[in-house]
Amino acid sequence: GLPRKPGMHFRSPEEFLRYVLRAITPYLDTLVLVGGFAVWLYRFHPRAARTEVVPLLTFDVDFAAPPELRIKAGRSLSDLVAAAGLEPKFFGDHIPPVMKFFPRQEDAPMQEAALDQYCVEFLTPLIGAKTDRAGKGVTTKEIQKGITAQRLRYLDLLTVDPWQIPLAALPGMQGKVDGGPHVTLPHPGLFVVQKLLISTEAVRREKRPKDMAQVYEVLALFRRELDLLAREVREITAKVSAWRQWLERFKHMAAVLFKTPSAPGVTEAHAALAASWGGGEAPTPEMIHAAVWAFLKTV
Numbered sequence: 001g002l003p004r005k006p007g008m009h010f011r012s013p014e015e016f017l018r019y020v021l022r023a024i025t026p027y028l029d030t031l032v033l034v035g036g037f038a039v040w041l042y043r044f045h046p047r048a049a050r051t052e053v054v055p056l057l058t059f060d061v062d063f064a065a066p067p068e069l070r071i072k073a074g075r076s077l078s079d080l081v082a083a084a085g086l087e088p089k090f091f092g093d094h095i096p097p098v099m100k101f102f103p104r105q106e107d108a109p110m111q112e113a114a115l116d117q118y119c120v121e122f123l124t125p126l127i128g129a130k131t132d133r134a135g136k137g138v139t140t141k142e143i144q145k146g147i148t149a150q151r152l153r154y155l156d157l158l159t160v161d162p163w164q165i166p167l168a169a170l171p172g173m174q175g176k177v178d179g180g181p182h183v184t185l186p187h188p189g190l191f192v193v194q195k196l197l198i199s200t201e202a203v204r205r206e207k208r209p210k211d212m213a214q215v216y217e218v219l220a221l222f223r224r225e226l227d228l229l230a231r232e233v234r235e236i237t238a239k240v241s242a243w244r245q246w247l248e249r250f251k252h253m254a255a256v257l258f259k260t261p262s263a264p265g266v267t268e269a270h271a272a273l274a275a276s277w278g279g280g281e282a283p284t285p286e287m288i289h290a291a292v293w294a295f296l297k298t299v
Helices: 013-023 036-042 077-083 155-159 188-198 202-221 223-237 241-257 264-277 285-296
Strands: 032-034 060-064 086-091 098-103 119-125 140-144 147-152 163-166 182-185
Touching: 013 036, 013 060, 013 077, 032 036, 032 155, 036 060, 036 182, 036 202, 060 155, 077 086, 077 147, 098 147, 119 140, 119 155, 155 188, 188 202, 188 223, 188 241, 202 223, 202 264, 202 285, 223 241, 223 285, 241 264, 241 285, 264 285
Parallel strands: 032 182, 060 119, 119 147
Antiparallel strands: 032 060, 086 098, 098 119, 140 147, 163 182
């Protein structure tokens, strides 16, 4: 079991992530950690190069899940999440509603979700049409009893040929590295492709500078591997016709967003990184453009 925290206060996003990973360990081989925390964890992969980039802060632990999630180790995911003191909160008027899990605040009622509130969300790929025959949006899906996932286009790219890092390799996690549980991350090249594809969606508008910065962060970490990552992306996306179309769309978008040091993706990434570095030596637009373009031209 997990040590229940009085009032469930966490000193840092990393501490919250470790808490969540311990809570749902039986499911870590099936769930893919996506979003900002994936960027933070990539640096612990043996293929990553050292970087001075300070990862952008995130509070959301997002997992990509299959549409039907099998029970693991005899315990449902909702049971494990509840045992960890994470409570569901519902959003929107979808059926079922969008569900996010927040740490229980024993000393305060659940407020409206603040931007800097720790939370866990499960996501699942949107395959096929965005609406049903009645014209209603197919926004959510119950992936296991008591767990609703938001359905997102392009998310399947983050579940193909994923990478793994031993849980014990992460700072603050004790245990054996060999044969112990692993945390599963998206293939970094596909992570970059998916980030650009979702960046045009209206709901991502406010997050786009952070998305662009994360594209740079990932490619800076794997700068020794860019040719190999690009080749793997071409080989993986060639397997499915929709993915081939998505890769072409990605190339067109990349050509606009990162073509020069003054292109919008570069300037947005630079603004987000400069803000997070708080006056430190953030990467210049020229550095951001060079790192991203080195990958894009080989894809």
